[in-house]
Amino acid sequence: MLPDKHRTIDFFAEDALPAPRVTPAEAELIAAEHLDMTARGQALGSQQDANFLLHADDRTPAAILKIANSAFGTTEIEAQDAAADLIASARPELRIATVLRRPDGSPRRATVDTENGPAVARLLRYLPGGTLSGPRHLSPATVAAMGTIAGKVSTTLRDFRHPGLDRVLQWDLQYADRVVARLAGHIEEPDRRNAVEAATAEAWAHIQELAAALPLQAVHLDLTDDNLIRCPDTCPPMPDGVIDFGDVTKSWAVAELAVPLSSMLHHDGIEPHHLLPAVRAFHAVRPLSPKEAEALWPLVILRAAVLVASGRQQAAVDEDNTYAEAALDREWRIFEQATCLPMPVMSHLVRDATGMADSPARTMQAAAPVRPLLRDLAAADITLLDLSTDADSLDRGAWLEAGAEDRLAASALKDGAVAVATRYAHARLTRTPALSAVSAATVPTGIDVWLGRDAVAQAPDAGKVLAAVPGRVELTYGEQVLTLSFPRTVHPAVTTGATVQAGEDVARVPSGTALHISLSAAGSPAVPRLVRPEHATGWLALTADPAPLLGLPVDSDVTGERDLLDRRDAVFATVQEHYYASPPRIERGWRHHLLSTDGRSYLDIVNNVTPLGHAHPRVEQAASRQLRRLNTNSRFHYASVVEFTERLATLLPDPLDTVFLVNSGSEAVDLGLRLAIGASGQHDVVALREAYHGWTYASDAVSTSLQDNPNALATRPGWVHTVDSPNSYRGRHRGTDATRYAPEAIAVIDELADSGRPAGAFISETFYGNAGGVALPDGYLAEVYAAVRRHGGLAVADEVQVGYGRLGHWFWGFEQQQVVPDIVCVAKAMGNGHPLGAVITSRAVADRYRDQGYFFASTGGSPVSSIVGLTVLDALRDEDLQGNAVRVGSHLKRRLEALADRYGIIGAVHGSGLYLGLELVRDRSTLEPATDETAELCDRMLDLGVVVQPTGDHLSILKIKPPLCIDTAAADFFADMLDLALTQLGHGRTW
DSSP states (O other): OOOOOOOOOOOGGGGGOOOOOOOOOHHHHHHHHHHOOOOOEEEEEOSSSSSEEEOOOTSSSEEEEEOTTSOOOOOHHHHHHHHHHHHHHHOTSSSSSSSOBTTTTHHHHEEEEETTTTEEEEOOOOOOOOOSSSSSOOHHHHHHHHHHEEEEEEEEHHTTOOOGGGOOOOTTTGGGGHHHHHOOOGGGHHHHHHHHHHHHHHHHHHHHHHGSSOOOEEEEESSTTTTEEEEEEETSOOOEEOOOOHHHHHEEETHHHHHHHHTTTSSSSOOOGGGHHHHHHHHHHSSOOHHHHHHHHHHHHHHHHHHHHHHHHHHHOOOOHHHHHHHHHHHHHHHHHHHHHHHHHHHHHHHHTTTTTTSSOOBOOOOOOOOSSSOOOOOGGGEEOOOSOOOOOGGGGGGTTTTOOOOOHHHHHTTOSEEEEETTTOOGGGGSSSOOOOOOOEEEEEEEESSEEEEEEOOOOSSSEEEOOOOOOOEEEEEEEEEEEOOTTTOOOSSOOEEEETEEEEEEHHHOOOOEEEEEEETTTOSSEEGGGGGHHHHHHEEOEEEEEETTOOOOOSSOOHHHHHHHHHHOOOTTTSSSSSSOOOOEEEETTEEETTTTTTEEEEEETTTBBOOOHHHHHHHHHHHHOOOOOTOOOOOHHHHHHHHHHHSOOOOOOOEESSSHHHHHHHHHHHHHHHOOOOEEEEESOOOOOOHHHHHHHOOOOOOOTTTTTTTTTTTEEOOOOOOTTTSSSSSGGGGHHHHHHHHHHHHHHTTOEEEEEEESSBBBTTTSSOOOOOOOOHHHHHHHHHOOEEEEEEEEETTTTTTTTTTSSSHHHHOOOOOEEEEEGGOOOOOOOEEEEHHHHHGGGGOOOOOOOSSSSHHHHHHHHHHHHHHHTTTTHHHHHHHHHHHHHHHHHHHHHOTEEEEEEEETEEEEEEEEOOOTTTTBHHHHHHHHHHHHHHTEEOEEEEETTOOOEEEEOTTTTOOOOHHHHHHHHHHHHHHHHHOOOOO
């Protein structure tokens, strides 16, 4: 019996839709007898159809055999194929699973008999690359790409018409309420069934208010992670292909976006706010109307509810369908995430993301009160308590102290304040944990007031008491609800249901009481006192600033300076790049923590500029004290520059006893080269490839890092000669063969001398920092130094990154090589963030500089710089930070090596102490660098609360050089987050 060609599905007329029962052998027979293809069949999962991947004799994928559910008529299948053909033609940048055709141009489509009845079978184009299915975390770029594809499909299908679109599908959200009502009984757990039914009822009621304004059109309706195909070998995975047009129908256009959004919610680490890049991307291609933006999240909730109910029903009626059974957990995860925030909050976030001018998500405005909320308390009596990253009161880690807010308020009251009030909507650093994989709730939706004397809370205007219980009063205030919260020992002076007039007593609040005041929209969901910064825009749209109730002004900008990056780009040369495409705004640091204005704490894994840690009290005190006294240039006579240079000289072996002070590592290297050339009288320099030394003319000339300058090797001046990077892991000579690097470098040095151009200097990092903390081969510097000196040249050691105890076992990197350079260049760690650098050499070399002229640096060795330099050396010694580098660095390296045993993408763990490098490779044999994977990992680590960045010529090494004060707990947090991120990004065992 053939299916009725013109019949279309009506889900509610069917008892169930089990997938056709077809074995791989039967699929192969169908393909051969009906569709002119002989191939091997491999079953693929499907909710209601039967899908098979067909392989040619050489085992390459040839096509997809799709056997539609017997409930679907031929006209419906023709509509699906026509829609696919239309998109393939209109959007050539997308790969589309169109129906394959016979030599005569007819589609390879036929009606076949199955156990479930006659069904339409056809061959579809196979798209290589794989789907986005599975738990793998989706990067913002991937999420945005999914939204872009949905927008392109929507615009292409806008005017598509076909009789096969007139169908009633269970996936069509126009019928979501009926589908859930029919199938919810299959959800056996009562609490889950109740949750699905309640969420459906709320979302459906909201949609009904908007439905008349939602445009209808042809939609794919299944652009999920299962049906979007990634472009092969992209990282992060970027979709460019679309399969499975089985749900093509006519429905609300905005549903085309709601469906992919819901499919993202089960992926590891994805929360609702992570979906906003897809919303923005869709809106950029196919603009949403305000009503559609309002409807979007209710539709996501309805889709999630339908998935849960349908999945349970399908698993019950189609017991052998392993695809449906496996989907149950992820469908519930989708529902949980879709409903974890109140619907109005997400709707406001959506509207804000689309930047709709007529309805931006902003805080409500509070009406001017007829009477002040607190009687006889003037605005002048109130001291504002700053709890933000800018607060001076939170210096020196005070933000981490338990009870910091109460302590600061009590201090202000003791100093004479009548009352102390916090600020609405400004993130509180006092609510920020030091190490956290997710952001904390730091943004207040109301204000807190501490009273220094007895006060009376009165009604600011006429209203009705909605609730009056010990510790809390709620009353209407215009269109809003005013909530006062205080200790339960405070009893209201009003009763629930009473009407109050402006100025009527509400509660008597004794001195020393902390009072919380909030204003929210009538009928809004309960608003927490503090919300996470990612959700703040949505929550704040439901609230208003209560400050006017106390006579205080409303803060005009509660959302921060969103255009700060644009302002930076307008005046700050963009070649001075910033970390991350969408960086957090960092305005405070403490020890090994960086703190954003959102109140998020990040573990700092990259700052070798601050070996003592951020905001070190001794450095701050010393610099402040000296600034109060004197800061001038080093030609004046003062003690600190003498004391500092004496201390530096004692840290170096003989004959390195003479110091030049400058402001940076670039200047130090530049000066070091000039000293070597001047002392030797020889102008050629030999440098290592894959190294970075600075940005000045001379330091840039010897820098060969391709990431800092892609044309580095081709643009070296004629006096610079490079030798192979002695990288024993990835270089030309690996492992024990790395001993060959030194003789090859010596040969270059000898050839230069033989040609009449002996090198005046050989410069290198003493521990290969820019390559990710790779130690030079044993004995390398001893052999090369001897060769350059034999021809009258000098050895210049770049210690800018690794010096000052970072390596743990050695204070200087050259100690690891058991050599003594002629000139040492150092910076970064010297000033703990203050611009300070030095060149240390022998008196004989230093004196030869006078042959070239004189040397002077206005602020190099200034009183402040010298004092800072001395203080850093004192703190390094007194706090045993070099020892800490040994202890914590060894522990961290062991943790990283354990991860390398579990994750094939980790090729090697380099380094010593707290200068480590985690090198990522796609293949441990070929060492193909995992550049894209490293970039994605760094972005994910930022989400998890860790600042880490790539280095090396291939940007495939995590540079791990945190402040030397980092402790074991922070090192473990870094390793744990790295473990989590590698798992979430799908980098499990691969060998």
